[in-house]
Amino acid sequence: MLDKLKSIQYALKVKWYEATLDRLRVVDINGRKVQLMEGGEGEPLLYLHSAYGENLWMPFHQKLSEKYRVIAPAHPGFAQTEGIEDIDSMEDMIFHYLDLMDYLGLKEVNIAGVSLGGWIAAEFATRYPDRVHRLALAAPVGLWMDEHPVTDLFALLLNIEKLRATNFHDPESALARMLVPDEADDDMKAEAYKGMAATARLAWNPFCHNPKLARRLKRIKSPTLILWGDDDKLVPTAYAEEWARHIKDSRVVKISECGHLMMFEKEDEFVRSLTDFFG
């Protein structure tokens, strides 16, 4: 049974790799190598990934690309994107994405960001509100409420079982076990370590938030979707209302029986929520 499961997991992964190959390029943006995946036609949709580092072309990318031109860059420090040593703060990350948007000729774009990516998207929109058309924030970190602490993901790395339980509504599912395996191979371990290191660059201290962000959020002009799993054990669902309170034109959508990594766990609902919102 276990062997069979492993072989299915392996086949799935190979499929994702193959799908990625056709859609991947590494470009030079202001002297920095940046990995981009791109697929589909229509309105551009800039997808900013989570700390998990979903930088393979996965089913949710594919489904979104049936309606939009999905552009999914890897953040510095993730996959083949370089330059993390020059990113010391959110400010540096925002400049990075300003350069990327200029490079791609994106004047005003729809952005969807998950978790860490949501935080980056929100920070970007507070600084350059005119460059964001519609904004979707899926379980973003970035705000802080003492009564609803974000789980210390940096401490979770020690305990794979806890890590899985914190990120998924159903940590026992085959999908959860594949995405966060008990025994990862060296490549996967190296990539995860690199991604967490890049995340720590921005999120170690202050932990997963910017104390100044809340009062800047009123600068966001674009209609904003705040999307959350109803069983998010990493970034408590209570944050959905907190984001909505600060962003003028915002609406909250919750996905039921869903943990933090909703683009994996509830792929269809995730995609449907975004397409309903972006139109």
Place this chain on the structure above:
Amino acid sequence: MKFFFFHLMAWQDLPSDFEKKYDSAWIWAPNTLFDPEKGGRLYNEYIDTLVYADELGFDGVCVNEHHQNAYGLMPSPNLIASILARQTRNVKIAVIGNALPLYNPPTRVAEEFAMLDCISGGRLIAGFVVGGGPEYYSYGINPTHAREMFREAHDLIIRAWTEPGPFRYFSKHYHLNYVNPWPRPIQQPHPQIWIPGVGSIETMEFVAKRRYAYMGIPYFHIDVFKRTFDTFRDCCNREGYEPDPEQMGWIVPVHVAETDEQARKEFEPALWYFAKKLLLGITISPPGYTSVKSALAIDKNRGKFLHSIETWDEIEKGVYAIVGSPATVRDKLSYYQKHLGVGNILTSPQIGTLPHEIARRSMKMFAEEVMPYVRQA
């Protein structure tokens, strides 16, 4: 050949089911397990033991820095060292070390080490460390800046000791218009510098280049030490010189009693307390604290780490500790000291729960019946 007495100052009273109830003796192990009254007695006894090492003729004593843990109760080794500077006469006082990124500005280290050197009459050995992984959780310092901050702080301290002040020091992490510490150290151009390491090539290159001394951090299989010191020698060779054995130190728990059986009987429970309880969580490594390559290598060596060892036979074969009669200990110590090619042995005779009287008896036998022999061998 030099002998140092290394004290970690362990908390001795963790409950017997500690490792079942908690996943770490570090960072978040609740400090309600620390009893201040007992702690006070423990500090005083440990300090007495360090002073005793001076009376017995050890070449030096070592203290180190750790935060928020049961493994070592010295958040400030400089406080202990300042007592030793007054209460000892001959020993070198090795503070190995101060975790540089935890001091802001790191001028503080230049100042306190200079004070220690002045008070002790030039007996300080200055140790610099990056700090353990757990420290970055405990102090909130961004681990992805650890190496950079360490290097910048190091450069600042060396300049503070060797260049007339005031001078300006601007680096990525530190911006000081006036670096001008009073006092300055007695030893010129500066106190001897020791850097402890767990075998990362980057650290060894850093040490080799500056001709500092490299201390191999313990609790690994003897083969890991062998590889580490061979690599360090290679690093020195690449810098164009052959390292003096005293540029290397081997940290190893040692216990001596009348017979091998007696020694094991006394030491084994203390060692298991240390290995299974106090080492629990010591390898917690925050993301970005090392390179990806080093992180994977550390992951691979985990099985050779003392915490993972289960039998006394493995302890003996892997030389995780040297335990026995004076004859046994001097034979093993001479053999492995030559095998590794090191000129400093840093014994840590009081490990885990080892009672003070037994530790002191072991130290005395070591000083009288082992040290002279190994020095000659």
